[in-house]
Amino acid sequence: xxxxxxxxxxxxxxxxxxxxxxxxxxxxxxxxxxxxxxxxxxxxxxxxxxxxxxxxxxxxxxxxxxxxxxxxxxxxxxxxxxxxxxxxxxxxxxxxxxxxxxxxxxxxxxxxxxxxxxxxxxxxxxxxxxxxxxxxxxxxxxxxxxxxxxxxxxxxxxxxxxxxxxxxxxxxxxxxxxxxxxxxxxxxxxxxxxxxxxxxxxxxxxxxxxxxxxxxxxxxxxxxxxxxxxxxxxxxxxxxxxxxxxxxxxxxxxxxxxxxxxxxxxxxxxxxxxxxxxxxxxxxxxxxxxxxxxxxxxxxxxxxxxxxxxxxxxxxxxxxxxxxxxxxxxxxxxxxxxxxxxxx
Amino acid sequence: xxxxxxxxxxxxxxxxxxxxxxxxxxxxxxxxxxxxxxxxxxxxxxxxxxxxxxxxxxxxxxxxxxxxxxxxxxxxxxxxxxxxxxxxxxxxxxxxxxxxxxxxxxxxxxxxxxxxxxxxxxxxxxxxxxxxxxxxxxxxxxxxxxxxxxxxxxxxxxxxxxxxxxxxxxxxxxxxxxxxxxxxxxxxxxxxxxxxxxxxxxxxxxxxxxxxxxxxxxxxxxxxxxxxxxxxxxxxxxxxxxxxxxxxxxxxxxxxxxxxxxxxxxxxxxxxxxxxxxxxxxxxxxxxxxxxxxxxxxxxxxxxxxxxxxxxxxxxxxxxxxxxxxxxxxxxxxxxxxxxxxxx
Numbered sequence: 001x002x003x004x005x006x007x008x009x010x011x012x013x014x015x016x017x018x019x020x021x022x023x024x025x026x027x028x029x030x031x032x033x034x035x036x037x038x039x040x041x042x043x044x045x046x047x048x049x050x051x052x053x054x055x056x057x058x059x060x061x062x063x064x065x066x067x068x069x070x071x072x073x074x075x076x077x078x079x080x081x082x083x084x085x086x087x088x089x090x091x092x093x094x095x096x097x098x099x100x101x102x103x104x105x106x107x108x109x110x111x112x113x114x115x116x117x118x119x120x121x122x123x124x125x126x127x128x129x130x131x132x133x134x135x136x137x138x139x140x141x142x143x144x145x146x147x148x149x150x151x152x153x154x155x156x157x158x159x160x161x162x163x164x165x166x167x168x169x170x171x172x173x174x175x176x177x178x179x180x181x182x183x184x185x186x187x188x189x190x191x192x193x194x195x196x197x198x199x200x201x202x203x204x205x206x207x208x209x210x211x212x213x214x215x216x217x218x219x220x221x222x223x224x225x226x227x228x229x230x231x232x233x234x235x236x237x238x239x240x241x242x243x244x245x246x247x248x249x250x251x252x253x254x255x256x257x258x259x260x261x262x263x264x265x266x267x268x269x270x271x272x273x274x275x276x277x278x279x280x281x282x283x284x285x286x287x288x289x290x291x292x293x294x295x296x297x298x299x300x301x302x303x304x305x306x307x308x309x310x311x312x313x314x315x316x317x318x319x320x321x322x323x324x325x326x327x328x329x330x331x332x333x334x335x336x337x338x339x340x341x342x343x344x
Numbered sequence: 345x346x347x348x349x350x351x352x353x354x355x356x357x358x359x360x361x362x363x364x365x366x367x368x369x370x371x372x373x374x375x376x377x378x379x380x381x382x383x384x385x386x387x388x389x390x391x392x393x394x395x396x397x398x399x400x401x402x403x404x405x406x407x408x409x410x411x412x413x414x415x416x417x418x419x420x421x422x423x424x425x426x427x428x429x430x431x432x433x434x435x436x437x438x439x440x441x442x443x444x445x446x447x448x449x450x451x452x453x454x455x456x457x458x459x460x461x462x463x464x465x466x467x468x469x470x471x472x473x474x475x476x477x478x479x480x481x482x483x484x485x486x487x488x489x490x491x492x493x494x495x496x497x498x499x500x501x502x503x504x505x506x507x508x509x510x511x512x513x514x515x516x517x518x519x520x521x522x523x524x525x526x527x528x529x530x531x532x533x534x535x536x537x538x539x540x541x542x543x544x545x546x547x548x549x550x551x552x553x554x555x556x557x558x559x560x561x562x563x564x565x566x567x568x569x570x571x572x573x574x575x576x577x578x579x580x581x582x583x584x585x586x587x588x589x590x591x592x593x594x595x596x597x598x599x600x601x602x603x604x605x606x607x608x609x610x611x612x613x614x615x616x617x618x619x620x621x622x623x624x625x626x627x628x629x630x631x632x633x634x635x636x637x638x639x640x641x642x643x644x645x646x647x648x649x650x651x652x653x654x655x656x657x658x659x660x661x662x663x664x665x666x667x668x669x670x671x672x673x674x675x676x677x678x679x680x681x682x683x684x685x686x687x688x
Contacts, residue, residue, distance in 0.1 A: 003448075003450055004448040004450060005448055005449035005450060006445070006448065006449070007443065007447060007448065007449055007452070015449070015475060016475055018453075019452060019453070019456050020470070022460070023460075023469070023470055025469045026463075026464075026467050026468070026469055027435045027436065029435055029436075030436055030469040030471055032471070033469060033470070033471040033472065034470065034471060034473070038472065039436065039438065039471035041392075041435070041436055041471070041489065043390045043491075046387045048387060048489075050436070050438060050471065050472060050487075050489065051472065052438045052440055052473060052474050052485070052487060053440070053474050054440035054441070054442055054474045054475075054476045054483065055476070056442050056476055056478055056479065056483070058479045059442075059476060059477045059478065059479060091373055091374070091385070092371065092373075092374055092383070092385055092394070094383065094394060094396045094487060096397070096485055098398055098400050098403075098483070099351065101350070101351065101352070103351060104347075104348040104349055104350065104351065105349035105350070105351055105353075105354060105359070106347055106349060108351070108359075108363060109362075109363070112363050116366070116367075120370075123370055123371070124370070124371070125367070125369045125374040125377060126364070126377070126378065127369075127374055127376070127378060127383035127385070127394065128378055128382065128383040128394060128395065128396060129360075129396060130398045131356055131359055131398075132398045132399070132400055132403060132404065133400070133403045134400055134403070135401075135402045135403060135480070135481060136479065136480050136481070137479060139398065139400070139483055141396070141398055141440060143394075143396060143438060143487045145385065145392075145394065147373075147387075
């Protein structure tokens with residue numbers, strides 16, 4: 001090799017695009033490949049949805065403040081969230097782990113307790129996996145499979161101009177939870193005798209350590225016969241996800257800051273760190289809420305659901321992607337929305 | 345936690361049994377769960393087979409002598425081998441990688457070249473995955489999906505007394521290939537100026553670095569309307585795999601050393617290391633051949649296939665699992681057959 005291109009010059013999404021740009025699907029059953037929350041595979045009319053995540057200690061989680069049971073639970077839930085984000089119902093998971101000798105059987109039992117708790121809650125079966133030695137750190141690979149009625153799966157690329165932009169639940173909490181736990185870890189490392197001060201922060205910490213996937217929203221869609229025009233889950237922060245839908249659907253959008261749902265607990269907790277709760281929502285990530293678009297004519301179907309907020313609408317691509325702040329200013333949405341807002 | 349049980353007291357299979365002992369499948373579509381080459385999922389009469397492997401640098405592969413393109417190819421093939429081992433046809437794969445900053449985009453391109461070469465050869469689609477940072481080492485997680493006609497999947501647990509024990513291709517080559525590469529790595533580290541001496545060892549090294557999955561055998565079964573009574577692929581060595589089939593089917597067996605297929609190149613290469621080629625077959629692993637049992641009445645269907653060897657037969661469980669050596673001695677088969685044979 002004569003050239004060397006650093007991976008960080010492409011970024012994660014650029015790298016995936018680069019590595020998968022020449023794929024030509026060979027099997028008629030491969031309905032949807034790389035580039036959405038999950039792949040879709042046809043089985044003679046019925047459709048299987050498949051999604052996977054690789055979680056690495058020190059990169060995706062810190063065992064200093066993540067109980068193993070919570071980690072097991074979350075490892076499953078984040079994958080199920082991807083399946084729901086396709087408007088599908090998860091049915092099976094496959095779990096592989098890489099473990100070093102520092103783990104005991106009892107520690108793994110705790111991890112699996114969380115895994116099975118998530119399986120039980122979401123009615124999915126653990127049907128396979130692999131167990132490997134790791135030289136360093138704990139490695140978790142989860143693949144989830146789900147079912148969806150023929151052609152009811154919802155992609156990121158099919159939003160239409162004029163559609164309403166919606167989110168489920170509330171945003172930003174997991175990021176503020178992370179700030180608390182990182183602060184307590186630092187204090188603990190410096191002064192092991194100081195007791196952790198996390199009182200009153202149960203909500204934001206719970207959102208980080210034990211997120212739930214929005215099965216209820218998918219059930220609501222089914223009940224109301226409402227098919228979103230596009231959907232994905234919010235794992236990287238609202239800004240980044242909105243840009244995915246806009247880019248994949250070739251549209252612009254307007255997002256209203258005042259419409260972004262933020263819980264009172266999150267707001268109070270963010271102020272303790274002197275950060276803007278909106279910034280946490282836009283760039284924080286790990287909320288595992290759903291971001292979706294619906295036709296304006298479906299708006300009435302949402303009215304009674306307090307778990308869904310309309311936060312903006314889709315525009316022609318030339319208008320770009322913008323957020324209207326509470327003070328009425330207009331800023332471009334960027335994947336680094338946090339910097340923009342704080343300096344704007 | 346008051347107790348600490350070391351993982352190595354259970355072993356890999358004991359650990360999996362321990363962690364999955366309480367699983368009760370909840371979904372009617374989960375036809376076969378943990379404990380075989382792959383899981384089987386029903387989709388309204390059609391059946392999907394799913395298998396996964398987690399490969400970790402320094403544990404499963406050594407980049408000092410594994411070209412990245414070969415590694416990409418092999419990562420896919422070893423999973424496809426599990427799908428074929430269910431008598432199914434692979435259709436899709438999902439690939440996640442964990443990479444440290446020491447990898448360049450060009451290095452990843454080489455790895456993916458191998459991945460796509462395998463996809464193309466075996467007519468499977470890469471439909472999804474995840475890309476993560478790794479703090480140390482290259483991590484590869486592959487999940488393969490396949491299709492099988494209703495109830496034609498073949499488990500490990502369904503061999504019958506009197507069935508013939510068969511293997512495809514030849515065994516032991518990959519292990520001898522590994523010995524050569526480990527030797528050359530050691531020499532290189534001690535004296536970087538010495539040129540590697542691998543001439544004439546192309547066969548055994550190729551078997552290690554670029555294995556193939558036995559699609560041809562599955563096609564042969566279909567053509568002959570031959571349904572094996574049990575099957576698995578040989579990734580850990582013949583002894584270990586035979587014991588899996590015996591234990592899961594609750595049977596004994598007799599294996600004839602002289603019937604074990606070993607290539608001439610493997611035999612010659614093994615002698616250079618003064619090791620017994622039979623020991624390489626029994627304990628070497630990574631050959632990715634198929635081990636299966638058939639009813640005696642199907643024996644005639646095998647006659648014209650030179651890629652299949654009958655190596656023994658299944659007995660009642662009380663008779664245990666034994667190998668009859670070339671000299672006529674009878675030894676118990678153990679998962680550490682290598683030690684047994686060399687000391688026997």
